[in-house]
Amino acid sequence: MAQVVCFGEIMMRLAPGGYLRFEQADSFEAVYGGGEANVCVSLANYGLDAAFVTKVPANPIGQAAINEMRRYGVDTRYMERGGERLGIYFCEKGASQRPSKVVYDRSNSAISQADKADFDWQTIFAGAKWFHFTGITPALGDNVAAATLEACKTAKAMGLTVSCDLNFRKNLWTSEKAGKVMNGFMPYVDVCIANEEDAEKVFGIKAADTDITGGKLSHEGYRQVAKQLADRFDFSAVAITLRESISASDNNWAAMLYKDGAYHFSRKYPVHIVDRVGGGDSFGGGLIYALLSGYPAQDALEFAVAASCLKHTIEGDHNHVTVSEVKTLMAGDGSGRVQR
Template sequence: MKVVTFGEIMLRLAPEGYYRFVQAESFGATYGGGEANVAVSLANFGIDASFVTKLPKHDIGQSAVNSLRRYGVDVSKISRGGDRVGIYFLEKGASQRPSKVIYDRAGSAIATAQPSDFNWDDIFEGVDWFHFTGITPAISDSAAAICLEACKAAKRHNVTVSCDLNYRKNLWSREKAGQVMGGLMEYVNVCISNEEDASDVFGIKAANTDITGGKISHEGYKEVAKKLADTFHFDKVAITLRGSISASDNNWAAMLYDGSDYYFSKNYLIRIVDRVGGGDSFGGGLIYSLLNSYAPQDAIEFAVAASCLKHSIEGDFNQVSVDEVNKLAKGDGSGRVQR
């Protein structure tokens, strides 16, 4: 089984621990980005995962490539060129102080890439699954055009397509997001959303839900999933259900809708070490479980357990194994030392 993901990998600069930006005298450097994070998750699960992007030929671009290669991600289809690697600064929140992200990604190599930089018919040869997020078409108009070409090529090659809506208000408006993403959705088989994205991008809202108060309505999200599936003819819709108690403590669960039935995972009360990449780790877990023909209930339990574990890991990448995820999904969440 082979999966291709497409998007931007960025340099992440973060103060040590829970220091604020204004306190920091140094920043730790790692790499990450929505679709890159999914590719690493899948590679760690033993899937043949390939990440496609454009990166400069200089040493920082190569460092980003190397950060993926170390986990076994196929980087052979990455286009090289452009002037810069996108950067994001992360200040990790704690207790009632939220995390903060500042982007410095304008003019990055993928933002200025052109459709001619990628041969999608070659890229999709022998591929089973293609994944992208709503972040990538938000980067630039040319990135959106490349996304559309990729989706059309995926359909020509009978590749299953998944998309995480992942709305980012700092990148584009709700109006433009709805317009661009609406045009891409006709190619998507599996839609992944969270408690806010469906509302922000398509105006589809869950009733009786207060995400800032940690109140999640199962019936409301059933309605959201059905509206998404009926509107865009998705085969499956997965919605993550995050109840935010504080920046440090969340309730975490998800729902899967397969067009006829709704499947809810167990809920985890998680103490957060690093929230960034949490949704991507869910996407990676869901893709893995569906590729391996898990029953719907087992699929959503695996995806949520994978993401639960990611919240305990520093950095964007979810560095866990299938065995570790299965152990948690089957009920061993004690955190006892493994000897």
């Protein structure tokens, strides 16, 4: 019986080896990932019972995606089979001043053709405590948005905590469409997760005295963003990741949490990036684990940020770390010394 249920798309990621550009590549490495799938893997690594809900094609590629989730202990009973194809995205890793690039090939994917009838949410949520989704999922189509809304309504009626990572993707929909659709979900959301840009792109709430491309982030500006979000939608908690991009290779990584009327800011980590894809998802997974485990607000935030810091050092979409590894970093051991 799952404690946490996540709903979204799993895709195949194809990437040139190392730091090659797309035009240089004569082969691509294949891994699997996706916002909610990445959160599920994190939670399973931390020892929670986590179920992933999606739809994949009834072919060997769809089965490979199911096997990927099983490999990490995720409950795959509710990964439905059907539709045309598995979505793909191509990822070119950036370095120094050259940014990473992502090219999507996900039209007509199985999950984009799903509808409400594919998912029995009453059965799926039986015994669960938490439901998580991202803004990517309803962006896949009005039919998927309807299925997501049905999930939110059912989860709320059954007493689950509902979290949403806003995760705005300009390649999937406009800010206007995102704001209109996501507004309909917010009455059912308890915990909202966002990055530096999401609140502005989706809800028009901008942090003052902040220049994202210049690497300038204002704590006071994000206090205002979090409070405005909480006041507008009656969230119990708002978490915002704070990324200072020095270059594609080096970032400063931190976050804030607004909960019970109090503002909490984490330690800031200088990160030399191996792979930043899934960084926000690893933060979400860490936060859900810590809050479900009863951590005080500051400790929950520090756990989530440390977990996500470690993810930036790991190839692929998933965060392959344990609770003890995260706690070691939380305690101040970021030396990277060999563990024997």
